[in-house]
Amino acid sequence: MGAPALGALVLAGGAARRMQGQNKALLRLKGRTFLERLAEAFDGFDERLISTNDASFAAGSPFVPVADRTPGRGPLEGLASALTVCKSDGLVVAACDMPLFSADLARFLAQAAQGHPAAACEDRAGRLHPLCGVYMKTCLPALDAALGQGRLRMMDAFYAIGGAAVPLGGTAFADSVLTNINTPDALEKLIDTP
Numbered sequence: 001m002g003a004p005a006l007g008a009l010v011l012a013g014g015a016a017r018r019m020q021g022q023n024k025a026l027l028r029l030k031g032r033t034f035l036e037r038l039a040e041a042f043d044g045f046d047e048r049l050i051s052t053n054d055a056s057f058a059a060g061s062p063f064v065p066v067a068d069r070t071p072g073r074g075p076l077e078g079l080a081s082a083l084t085v086c087k088s089d090g091l092v093v094a095a096c097d098m099p100l101f102s103a104d105l106a107r108f109l110a111q112a113a114q115g116h117p118a119a120a121c122e123d124r125a126g127r128l129h130p131l132c133g134v135y136m137k138t139c140l141p142a143l144d145a146a147l148g149q150g151r152l153r154m155m156d157a158f159y160a161i162g163g164a165a166v167p168l169g170g171t172a173f174a175d176s177v178l179t180n181i182n183t184p185d186a187l188e189k190l191i192d193t194p
Contacts (some may be wrong), residue, residue, distance in 0.1 A: 004088075004089035004090055004114070004136065005046075005088045005089050006045070006089065006090050006091065006092050006113075006134065007045055007046070007047030007048065007049060007086050007088030007091050007095075008042035008047065008048045008049065008091060008092050008094075008106065009048075009051060009066075009079070009091040009092070010025070010042075010048075010049070010050045010063060010088075010093075010094055010095070010096050011051045011059075011078050011079065011093060011094070011131055012024070012025045012035075012050055012051060012052045012057075012095075012096035012098060013051045013053045013068060013075065013077075013078045014032050019165060023054070024096050024097040024182075025038075025050075025052075025057060025096035025097075026057060027097075027099070027181065029099045029187075029190060029191065034097065034099045035050075035058075035061055035063070035096065037101075038096065038098070038099075038101060039061055039062050039158060040103065041094070041101050041102050041105070041134045042092070042094075042103070042106060043062075043103060044103065045106075046088075046156040047064075047086060047087055047088050048062050048063045048064065049063060049064050049065075049066050049085075049086060050061050050063035050065050050096075051065075051068070051078030051081060052066070053067070053068065054070065065146055066078075066081050066082045066085055066116050068081050069084065070147070073147060074154075075095070075154055076143060076146065076152050076153070076154050076157055077133060077152075079093065079154075080133055080144055080147060081095050081141070081144065082144040083137050083140045083147070084140065087156065088137075089137055090113070090135055090136035091134065091135055092106050092109050092110055092113075092133075093131060093132065093134065093135060094106075094131070094132055095132065095180055097180045098131075098178065098179065098180050098181075099179070099181065099190070100150060100175075100176055100178075100179050101132065101177060102177060103123075104173075105132075105177050108173065109121070109132075109133060109166065111135075112166040113134035113136075113166070115164065116134075116136075116163065116164040117135075117136050117138050117161050117162050118134060118135045118136065118139055118158055118163035119133050119134045119163060119165075119166050120132060120134075120158060120163060120164075120165065120166065121165075121166050121168055121178055122167045122168065123168055123175040123178055124164040125175075128155065128158070128165055129178050130155055130158045131180075132186075133163070133166070135160075139161045142157070143157055143160045143161070146160060153180060
């Protein structure tokens with residue numbers, strides 16, 4: 001049996017309150033939007049989805065918008081909704097506010113996830129990043145059960161489904177690939193980084 005077929009998912013359904021309501025997928029770094037950077041990172045994937053509460057901003061991108069089945073339940077709902085409609089066996093996932101996510105990281109995650117229902121990056125400080133990982137369709141019943149019980153934390157769901165941490169320590173990836181931009185100050189610091 002070969003490796004599972006994986007699609008790609010960008011989670012972009014948040015309200016971006018800390019970013020003063022700006023759509024984080026449309027923020028710019030070095031002349032390109034975060035969404036354009038993620039489109040490039042996921043270029044090798046046949047199926048590319050985006051979880052969003054505003055499908056219009058995905059127009060002109062290679063991403064197919066997926067609306068939450070039940071709005072207001074955060075990234076866990078976005079992930080479950082995408083797994084419900086995807087044609088792939090699973091999805092490599094990145095949050096829309098991760099402009100340093102790369103094609104190399106997507107391939108690394110796809111390899112590291114084999115044999116697990118889910119896998120997510122762990123930085124060198126031991127912090128898990130559940131919005132940077134891989135989730136197989138086999139997780140869907142457990143995710144739906146958590147949602148049905150009002151347990152909306154991604155971290156809790158990740159551990160409940162038996163997800164595997166993928167440490168970046170010992171790899172060529174710097175922890176900076178996991179940078180997520182939630183505030184105008186964080187964006188300014190990233191822009192100022194050489």
